[in-house]
Amino acid sequence: MVKAVYPGSFDPVTNGHIDIIKRAARICDTLTVSVLNNKSKSPLFSVDERVNMLKDVCSELENVHIDSFSGLLADYVRENDINMVVRGLRAITDFEYELQMAQTNRKLVPFADTVFLTTSLEYAYLSSTTVREVASYGGDISQFVPDSIAKLIYDKLRQEH
Numbered sequence: 001m002v003k004a005v006y007p008g009s010f011d012p013v014t015n016g017h018i019d020i021i022k023r024a025a026r027i028c029d030t031l032t033v034s035v036l037n038n039k040s041k042s043p044l045f046s047v048d049e050r051v052n053m054l055k056d057v058c059s060e061l062e063n064v065h066i067d068s069f070s071g072l073l074a075d076y077v078r079e080n081d082i083n084m085v086v087r088g089l090r091a092i093t094d095f096e097y098e099l100q101m102a103q104t105n106r107k108l109v110p111f112a113d114t115v116f117l118t119t120s121l122e123y124a125y126l127s128s129t130t131v132r133e134v135a136s137y138g139g140d141i142s143q144f145v146p147d148s149i150a151k152l153i154y155d156k157l158r159q160e161h
C-alpha cells in the first residue's frame with residue numbers, strides 16, 4: 001500500500017498545489033497533505049486556517065486527507081508509517097533544494113522515497129509568494145487560486161491594514 005504525504009507551507013494553497021494533489025492522489029492509495037508549522041517563517045495564514053483551506057479545496061478527493069505537523073518531516077513520516085513523500089518541481093531553481101532535502105530524508109527514513117511531480121506548464125510560474133504579493137496590491141488572483149481561497153486572501157489582507 002502506498003501511503004503518501006505532500007508536505008508544504010501552503011500559505012495559501014494555489015492552483016499549482018491543487019494540480020499536484022490531484023495527480024499525486026492518482027498514484028497512491030492515500031495522500032495526506034500536511035501543513036508544515038514552520039516557526040522561522042511568519043505566515044499570512046495560521047496553520048489552522050491553511051488546514052481549513054486545504055480541506056475546502058480537497059473535499060471531493062476521497063483518498064486525500066489534511067493534517068499539519070511541526071518538526072522534522074522524517075519523524076512525521078516514521079510516526080505515520082508513510083512510504084512516499086510527494087513534492088512538486090517547477091523549475092531548475094527548485095531542484096537543488098529539493099534534491100538535498102530528498103537525499104537527507106532518505107538517509108533519515110530509508111523506507112520512504114521522495115517522488116517529484118513536475119508542474120503542469122500553466123502553473124510553472126505560480127507560487128504562494130507571488131499570489132500574496134499580487135493580492136497585496138489589489139491585483140487579480142482569480143487565475144491563481146480557487147474563488148473561495150481568493151476571498152479569504154483579500155479578507156485577511158484587509159484585516160492586516
Ligand code: ADP
Pocket residue numbers: 007008009010011014015016017020086087088089090094118119120123124125126127128
Ligand atoms: P515550501 O514547502 O517550499 O514552503 P510550498 O507550500 O509553496 O512550499 O510548496 C509545497 C510543494 O509544492 C513544493 O514541493 C513546491 O515545489 C510545490 N509547488 C508549489 N507551487 C507549485 C506549482 N505551481 N507547481 C508545482 N509544484 C508546486
